[in-house]
Amino acid sequence: MELNFPIEGMSCASCAGRVERALAAVPGVRSAAVNLASESARVQGEPGLTAQAVGAAVARAGYTVPQQDVRLSIGGMSCASCAGRVEKALRAVPGVVEATVNLATEQAAVKGFGAGVDVAALVSAVEKAGYRASAASAPQSGAAPGIGADTMQLAIAVALTVPLVTPMAAGLFGIHLMPPAWLQLLLATPLQFWIGARFYRAAWGALRAGTGNMDLLVALGTSAAYGLSVYLLFSGGAPAGHLYFEAAAFVITMVVLGKWLEARAKRQTTAAIRALQALRPDIARVRRAGGETEVAAAALAPGDEVVVRPGERFPVDGLVLEGDTHADESMLTGESLPVAKRPGDKVIGGAVNGEGLVVARATAVGAESVLARIIRAVEDAQAAKAPIQRLVDKVSAVFVPVIVAIALLTLTAWGIATGDWSAALLNAVAVLVIACPCALGLATPTAIMAGTGVAATHGILIKDAEALELLHGVQVVAFDKTGTLTAGKPRMTAFVEAEGSRDRQLALAAALQQGSDHPLARAVADAALGAGIEVPAATGSKAVPGLGVSAQVGALQLVLGNARMLEQHGISTGPLAAAAASYEAGGATVSWLAQLAPEPKLLALAAFADTVKPESAAAIARLRKAGIRTVMVTGDNEGSARQVAASLGIDEVHAQVLPEGKAALVAGLRAQGRVAMVGDGINDAPALAAADIGVAMGGGTDVAMHTAGVTLMRGDPRLLADAIDISRLTYSKIRQNLFWAFFFNLAGVPMAAFGLLNPMIAGAAMAFSSVAVVSNALLLKRWKPKEVRHE
Numbered sequence: 001m002e003l004n005f006p007i008e009g010m011s012c013a014s015c016a017g018r019v020e021r022a023l024a025a026v027p028g029v030r031s032a033a034v035n036l037a038s039e040s041a042r043v044q045g046e047p048g049l050t051a052q053a054v055g056a057a058v059a060r061a062g063y064t065v066p067q068q069d070v071r072l073s074i075g076g077m078s079c080a081s082c083a084g085r086v087e088k089a090l091r092a093v094p095g096v097v098e099a100t101v102n103l104a105t106e107q108a109a110v111k112g113f114g115a116g117v118d119v120a121a122l123v124s125a126v127e128k129a130g131y132r133a134s135a136a137s138a139p140q141s142g143a144a145p146g147i148g149a150d151t152m153q154l155a156i157a158v159a160l161t162v163p164l165v166t167p168m169a170a171g172l173f174g175i176h177l178m179p180p181a182w183l184q185l186l187l188a189t190p191l192q193f194w195i196g197a198r199f200y201r202a203a204w205g206a207l208r209a210g211t212g213n214m215d216l217l218v219a220l221g222t223s224a225a226y227g228l229s230v231y232l233l234f235s236g237g238a239p240a241g242h243l244y245f246e247a248a249a250f251v252i253t254m255v256v257l258g259k260w261l262e263a264r265a266k267r268q269t270t271a272a273i274r275a276l277q278a279l280r281p282d283i284a285r286v287r288r289a290g291g292e293t294e295v296a297a298a299a300l301a302p303g304d305e306v307v308v309r310p311g312e313r314f315p316v317d318g319l320v321l322e323g324d325t326h327a328d329e330s331m332l333t334g335e336s337l338p339v340a341k342r343p344g345d346k347v348i349g350g351a352v353n354g355e356g357l358v359v360a361r362a363t364a365v366g367a368e369s370v371l372a373r374i375i376r377a378v379e380d381a382q383a384a385k386a387p388i389q390r391l392v393d394k395v396s397a398v399f400v401p402v403i404v405a406i407a408l409l410t411l412t413a414w415g416i417a418t419g420d421w422s423a424a425l426l427n428a429v430a431v432l433v434i435a436c437p438c439a440l441g442l443a444t445p446t447a448i449m450a451g452t453g454v455a456a457t458h459g460i461l462i463k464d465a466e467a468l469e470l471l472h473g474v475q476v477v478a479f480d481k482t483g484t485l486t487a488g489k490p491r492m493t494a495f496v497e498a499e500g501s502r503d504r505q506l507a508l509a510a511a512l513q514q515g516s517d518h519p520l521a522r523a524v525a526d527a528a529l530g531a532g533i534e535v536p537a538a539t540g541s542k543a544v545p546g547l548g549v550s551a552q553v554g555a556l557q558l559v560l561g562n563a564r565m566l567e568q569h570g571i572s573t574g575p576l577a578a579a580a581a582s583y584e585a586g587g588a589t590v591s592w593l594a595q596l597a598p599e600p601k602l603l604a605l606a607a608f609a610d611t612v613k614p615e616s617a618a619a620i621a622r623l624r625k626a627g628i629r630t631v632m633v634t635g636d637n638e639g640s641a642r643q644v645a646a647s648l649g650i651d652e653v654h655a656q657v658l659p660e661g662k663a664a665l666v667a668g669l670r671a672q673g674r675v676a677m678v679g680d681g682i683n684d685a686p687a688l689a690a691a692d693i694g695v696a697m698g699g700g701t702d703v704a705m706h707t708a709g710v711t712l713m714r715g716d717p718r719l720l721a722d723a724i725d726i727s728r729l730t731y732s733k734i735r736q737n738l739f740w741a742f743f744f745n746l747a748g749v750p751m752a753a754f755g756l757l758n759p760m761i762a763g764a765a766m767a768f769s770s771v772a773v774v775s776n777a778l779l780l781k782r783w784k785p786k787e788v789r790h791e
Contacts, residue, residue: 001094003043003054005113009063010036022061026053051097051113065113067097072108072122074101075132076202078215078259079440081400082131085206089129093121102445107136130205154253154260157195160187161253164246165760181233181243188245192226196252216400218255220407221432222248225759228425244426247759251433254764276375276456279350284315287359304362308353316349317369318360325356374461374713403435403749410753426759430752434762435745439769443737446777451730454783459713460723467709470693471727475673477623477720478666478687481634481644483680484697485717486610488519492527493588494607496579503533505604509593511538511553512560520591521549523608524560546635546658548591557597562637564656566592569600576605583607584639612644619717620648622786626724631669633662633677633687662687676710678720695720722785733780737773744769 010016016034019041023032028049034041043054055065074086083101090099090110095118098111110122119135126133164187167178179187193200199222202215225248232243284297287305297315300306305321308314314327326338329351338354341347347360350371366372407428414424452462462468482488497505510528513521514535528535541551547568548561559565563580566573571594573580580590588607595601620630631652632645641655654665663686669675670692677684677691688694688708696708697715712719748765751757757765 001045001047001049003045003049003051003094003113004040005043005051005054005065005095006038006040007034007058007063008039008066010034010039012036015063018061019058019063022057023054026057028053050091051095055097055113067111067113068117070110070112070117070119070122071136072110072119072126072133073136074106074108074126075134076205077101077103077106077131078202079103082202082206085129086126086131089125090122093117093125096122103442105445105449108133130202130208150256150260153195154256157191157253157256160191160195161246161249163187164249184243184245185230185233188226188229188249191249191252192222195256196222199252199255217403217432217435218251220404221429221759222251224425224429224432225251228422232422244422244759247426247429250760250764251429251762254760254766259770276350276371279313279371281313281315285309298366300362300365302362302365306360306362308358308360310353310355310357312353314347314349314351314353314360316360316362317364317371318347318349318362320345320347321359321361323356323358325358326354328352328354374456399435399440403432406435406749406753407431414755423755427752427755429759430757430762431749433759434748434752434757434766439737439741439744439773442770442773443741444734446774447730447733447737447780450777450780451726451733451783454781455723455726458719458722458785459716460719460726461711461713462723462727463709463711467693468727468730470674471676471710471724472731473674474628474676474693474724476629476631476669476675478631478633478669478675478677478691479650479717480662480677480679480684480687481632481636481641482519482610483715484678485616485632485644485648486612488610488680488715490519490523490589490608490610492523492606493609494583495527495604496576496607497604498574498576498602500603502604503531505593506531507533507535508553508556508558509560509604509606510535512541512549512551512558512593514538514541516541516543516549519610520589520608524606546661550596555598556595558593558595558603560591560593562591562635562656564658566594566602569594569596571600571602573605574602576602580605580607584637587640587643589636589640610640612647613715613717615716615718617648619721620650622718622721623724624649624651626721628724629672633657633665635662663690666690676720678717680715695723719785725786726780726783729783730780733777737776740776741769741773 007019010019013036016036020032020034023029023034023041023043026045026049028046029043030046031044032041033043041058043049045054058065077083077086083103086101086108087099090096090101090108093112095113096110097113099108101108108122108126110117123133163179164184178184196219199215199219203219206216225244229243229245229248281297283294284300285307286293286295286300287307292307300316304316306315306318310325320341320343322343324340324342327341327347328338329348341358346363347358348371349364349369364370367376410431411421411424411428414427415421418424448465448468451468452465455462462471479485482490495502495506495509506524506528509524510533513524514537516522525535536553538551538553541549543549544561544565547565548559550557550559552558559569563573571592573592576592580592583590583605588609591606591608592602593604593606595603623630629652630650631654632641632650633654634641635657636655638655641653644650645653657665662684666675666677666687667690674692676693676695677687678695678697679688680697684696688696693710694708695710695712697712697717710723712723744765748757748762752762
C-alpha cells in the first residue's frame with residue numbers, strides 16, 4: 001500500500017532526514033521518501049501498515065501530519081456489530097487515522113491525513129462491507145427522510161399480521177377462528193419477502209463480509225418459521241391450526257414497529273441541533289453606499305455593516321455601531337434575561353434583537369461564528385464514542401456468531417431429546433429473535449446525544465463523549481480567580497508615585513497598556529481617561545505571561561507588572577513596600593511601574609480591586625455539597641487570593657503561580673483524584689490541558705475554549721455544578737441502558753433456549769427493549785439547571 005501526506009514543521013534537510021529515519025523504523029514500511037520543498041512524504045508499506053502508526057512516527061520525530069475531518073451518512077445499520085463492521089472497513093482505507101460510527105445518528109466521523117482521504121474511497125469501503133454511505137449533510141428541521149415510506153410499510157405489515165395473530169389469541173379462550181392455510185400463506189408471504197426484504201439484503205451483505213448482525217438473526221429466525229410452515233402445509237404434516245406463519249409475521253412486524261419507534265425517538269435526540277440550525281436567518285440587511293440591501297446571510301463578509309430591526313435575529317457575530325437594545329441570547333448561552341447592548345458591545349449571531357434598531361459591524365461569519373462553533377461542538381460530541389462503549393464493541397464483535405451457535409445447539413438438543421423437530425425449530429427461532437442486539441448498540445449513543453443536546457440549550461458545551469464521561473467522576477475542581485470567580489472587571493483604587501507627579505506616572509502606565517485587553521490594562525486606561533490625562537505613544541510593547549508588560553515610551557524603557565517582574569530586574573519596592581502590603585492585606589492586587597533605562601528605578605504602584613461574582617458562593621457551596629474539593633490557583637498576590645477564597649469557602653489556595661506553574665500544580669492535584677480546571681484566559685490554557693477535564697468560561701479567550709473539554713457559554717460558575725450534574729445523570733442513563741440491554745439478552749436467551757418463550761413474545765420483547773432504551777435516554781431532555789428549576 002502507498003500513503004501520501006503533508007508534514008508540518010520541517011525547516012531544513014536535516015528535518016526531512018529525521019522524518020525519513022523515523023518512518024523507515026515503523027514496522028511494515030518498505031520505503032519512505034520526504035520532500036522538503038513540497039513538505040510532504042510518500043510511504044510504501046505492507047498491507048497491514050496503518051496511518052496511525054505512520055502519524056505516530058512523525059510525531060515522535062517532532063513534526064505533525066495535518067488531518068482532515070470527513071463526516072459520512074451510513075445506511076443499512078441495525079445493531080452495534082454493524083457499526084463495528086463499518087468502522088473496521090473505514091479504518092482499512094489508506095490515509096485514515098481514526099473512524100467512529102454512531103449507530104443512533106447513522107453517521108461516521110473519519111479523521112485522515114491532510115487532504116489525502118478520498119470520500120469516494122470511504123464510500124466504496126462502506127458499500128463493500130454491505131452498507132450504504134454518502135457525504136453527510138447538516139441536520140434539517142423538517143421530517144426525517146423516508147418517514148412516510150416507513151409509516152406506510154408499518155401500516156401494511158400490521159394489516160397483514162392482525163388476521164394471523166388475532167385467531168391465535170382467540171384460541172387461548174377456546175375460540176377457533178384460524179383462517180384457511182392458503183390464506184395464511186397469502187398473508188405471510190408479502191410480509192416475509194417484501195416487508196422483510198430489508199433483513200435479507202442486510203443479512204446477505206453481512207454474510208458477504210464474513211460477519212453477522214441483527215438482520216441475519218431476524219432473517220434466519222423468520223425464514224425458519226415460514227419455511228417450516230410451508231413444508232407442513234404442502235406435505236400435509238399438520239392441520240391449518242398448527243402452522244407457524246403468524247410467528248414469522250409477528251416477529252417481522254414487531255421489528256419494523258420497533259425500528260419505526262426508534263427512528264421517531266432518535267429524532268428527538270437531535271432536536272438540539274435542529275433548534276440551533278433554525279437560529280440562522282437566511283436573509284440579512286446590509287448598509288452599503290448609503291442604502292440598505294438584502295443579501296443572503298451566507299454571503300456576508302467581515303466588515304459588513306448589518307442593519308437589524310426589532311424582533312429580528314442577528315445574522316452574524318459583530319460589534320454594535322449604532323443603536324441601543326436588548327438581545328435575547330437564551331438559546332446560545334442559557335442566559336434567561338435579555339442582555340443590554342449599546343455601541344461597542346459584542347452581539348452573537350442567532351440572538352434576537354429586542355426593542356431597538358441596531359447597526360452592527362460583522363466580525364465573524366459562517367463557520368467562524370459562535371453559533372457555528374456551538375453547532376460543531378454539539379455535533380462532534382454527539383458523533384463521538386464514549387470510552388464505556390468499548391465494552392459494547394467487544395461484546396458485539398462476537399455476539400452474533402455466539403447466538404447462532406446457541407440457536408443451533410437449541411435446535412439439536414430439543415430435536416434429539418423430544419423428537420419434535422417443529423418445537424425445536426421454534427425454540428431456536430425464539431433464541432435468534434430475542435437476542436437481536438439493537439438495544440445494545442443504542443444504549444450509549446442515545447444517552448450521549450440527549451445529554452449533550454440538553455446541556456447545549458442551557459449554555460453548557462461538552463466537547464466530546466470522553467469529556468462527558470470524565471466530568472461525572474470529578475473529585476477536585478481548581479479555579480482561576482480573575483474572570484472566573486470574580487467579575488474580571490477590576491477598577492484602580494489607588495495610585496501612589498515613588499517620584500515625580502502622579503499624572504505623569506499614570507500617563508506612562510496607561511501608555512504601557514495601550515492595545516491590551518487585559519482587565520487590569522482596561523482599569524488603568526479608564527483611570528487615565530477619567531482624570532483627563534493625555535497618554536503618550538508606546539512602541540515595542542511586549543506581554544510577559546504571568547509577570548506583566550514592557551514597552552518603550554520616548555526615551556524610557558518601562559515595565560508594569562507584579563513583584564516578580566521587579567525582582568527579575570533587580571528593582572526594590574523601597575518606600576512603597578509598606579503601602580503595597582497594606583493594599584494586598586485588604587484584598588487588592590498591586591502592580592508596579594518601573595523604569596529600566598536610562599537607569600533602573602521604581603516609579604509608582606497601582607492597586608486594583610475586583611468584585612466577586614454573586615454566583616460564585618453558590619457554585620462553591622454546590623460543589624462542596626456534592627463532595628468535590630475546591631482549589632484556587634491564581635497568579636494574583638497571596639492577600640487578595642486568600643480573601644476571595646475565605647469569602648467563598650474554598651478549601652485550598654495557591655497564589656502567585658506562573659502559567660507553567662499552574663499546569664504543574666494541576667498535574668500534582670491529580671494525586672487527590674480526578675481534576676477539573678476552570679479558567680478563562682490564555683495563561684490558563686496549559687492548566688486546562690494538564691487537568692483530567694478542562695472547563696473554559698465562554699466569556700474568555702478562544703485558546704482557552706479550544707483547549708477545554710467543556711465550555712460554559714456565560715460567565716456563571718454555577719454552570720460548572722450544572723455540567724457535573726448533567727454528566728452524572730447522563731452516565732447514569734448509560735449504565736441503566738446497558739443493564740437493560742444486557743438483561744434482555746442474558747435473561748431472554750436462556751429462557752428461549754429452554755422453551756419458555758415463543759417467537760412472538762421474543763419479538764415483542766426485543767422490539768420493546770430497543771424502544772425502552774431510547775425512551776429512557778430521552779428522559780434527560782427534562783433536565784434543567786438548578787437555578788432554573790427553583791425559579
